[in-house]
Amino acid sequence: MITLKDISKTVGSRSLFTNITASFSSGNRYGLTGPNGAGKSTLLKIIMKQEPATTGQISLPRKVGFLKQNIHDFENYSLRDCIIMGNERLWNVMCERDKLYEGEMTDEVGMKLAELEDVIAEEDGYSADTEAEIFLQGIGIEEDSYDKLMKEIPTDLQFRVLLCQALFGKPEALLLDEPTNHLDLTSIGWLEEFLMKYEGTLIVVSHDRHFLNSVTTHIADIDYDTLIVYPGNYDEMIVAKTSTRKRAEDENKSKEKKIAHLKEFVSKFGAGSRASQVQSRVREINRLQPQDLKESNIQRPFIRFKQPEKECGKITLTIDSLSKSFGENHVIKNFSYEVLRDSKIGVIGNNGAGKTTLLKLLSGIVTPDTGSAKLGHEVKLGYFSQNHEEILDKSQKTNLFEWLKTKKAKAYDQDIRSVLGKMLFAGDDAFKEISKLSGGECARLIIASLMLNEHNLLIMDEPNNHLDLEAVSALAVGLSEFKGTAIVASHDRDLISQFATSLFVFEDDKLIFFDGTLDQYLEKKSS
Ligand SMILES: Nc1ncnc2c1ncn2[C@@H]1O[C@H](COP(=O)(O)OP(=O)(O)OP(=O)(O)O)[C@@H](O)[C@H]1O
Ligand SMILES: [Mg+2]
Known part of the structure; x- marks a missing residue:
């Protein structure tokens, strides 16, 4: 409790x-x-x-399990150890035991060790390794990674290990x-x-x-x-x-109405002979005070992306025999496709399948092993990274307004204020320090920077992560209204269904193009 x-x-x-x-x-x-x-x-x-x-x-x-976000603090621990650390009492005792075994064995040390072993047994320490492995398996991490250090596995998997850590040890x-x-x-x-x-x-x-x-x-x-x-x-x-x-x-409305009637009576007869009736109405007015209803904090941002005046070529992006591997893991194999102007493409597939890698290759952030992805004539690209910190350095001492100013040369102050207002940073919120922003606020600020500039190609990697429902719906509308090309990876079915008219799908270890909506794709798969 x-x-x-x-x-x-x-x-x-x-x-x-x-x-x-x-x-x-x-x-x-x-x-x-x-x-x-x-x-x-x-x-x-x-x-x-x-x-x-x-x-x-x-x-x-x-004993409380808490999902931590600070992956850097764990980078030098193995996945297994990182999970066991979720049971703080057990972890501390195990560390103390290991240290004692390294030193000289005296009677005193022996007694202490026996005490520690009791605690370890109490905390199910002897099955800790197995329990940790069951979690790792459940959350979809390959067995050959269990003894790797946290820093040796991709960031999204590190977050998964921290989730197992929170669940470990029967909190x-x-x-x-x-x-x-x-x-x-x-x-x-x-x-x-x-x-x-x-x-x-x-x-x-x-x-x-x-x-x-x-x-x-x-x-x-x-x-x-x-x-x-x-x-x-x-x-x-x-x-x-x-x-x-x-x-x-x-x-409240009906109280207000009654009060208005009573007030009318009081003002009509207040000075007259019906003093006792007036008094009782004044008492009634005081009794009826409407409740003070606080405003709701639910608000919807307004998302619209602008295009440059100069129209781009008919082909936005040419993907030619693109391949990328990490060691033995062949993430993208010989993929070719011509993305035409104004396409709306959703990118779907399990985690680790290669969505982020694909989007980074298309944006020119990662270089392919072979093949190429080339932007068409006059194409201006806007990119939203899955990891906000790649775009927004939260350690910098700057506020939202100043940060946006660095994102567009010669932007008018009122344009920046207007974009911030649309993304629900009105008034003093525009001058909030970016280090203080919540996850959803960071996502809204990055979207604001994309709205401030003009693009005819938007590549977005899981933009819905952290965003609340109102903001995700606003984003779906913004993307459907966008006149340029959008390529967006997401696990949010509603978002993909609403804007995408075709898909890049990571399916059975292969990347394919599907010419249709998500609903059509799912229907085809189940038939
Ligand atoms: N030290 C601070 N100074 C000023 N504002 C702060 C500070 N810390 C947090 N805030 C603000 O408090 C509010 C609540 O932040 P919090 O991270 O708890 O939100 P949240 O409900 O978890 O949002 P999200 O759904 O985006 O994760 C935010 O507007 C944030 O900018
Ligand atoms: Mg939060």
């Missing part, structure tokens, strides 16, 4: 939430929801005592911040199954509606400056939330 009492948090001059009092029971699975920047990650960090609350107290069980509570961001559909299915069987207290943040609906028993939603827990899954929460809000609004 996790309990929060009177938790408030203010960042800068903005209050994220005030006086949250809630308890999360074991056996329940809570989805923590709210739009980008609502304060979900902040609340999880407050619960983990990694960040102070402005006011309030927290109580936590002894009494699990706090997961966007665990599906680095997973493909197969591993999402595995995680769903694991969580459905989990008996402790789960709090999980996700913008993936399908995932939330299948996993959660309750939704804790951050809105109206507080946190409200609804029973049921995400879709049920939306219905309940809308109807509760509507009831409160209707009640």
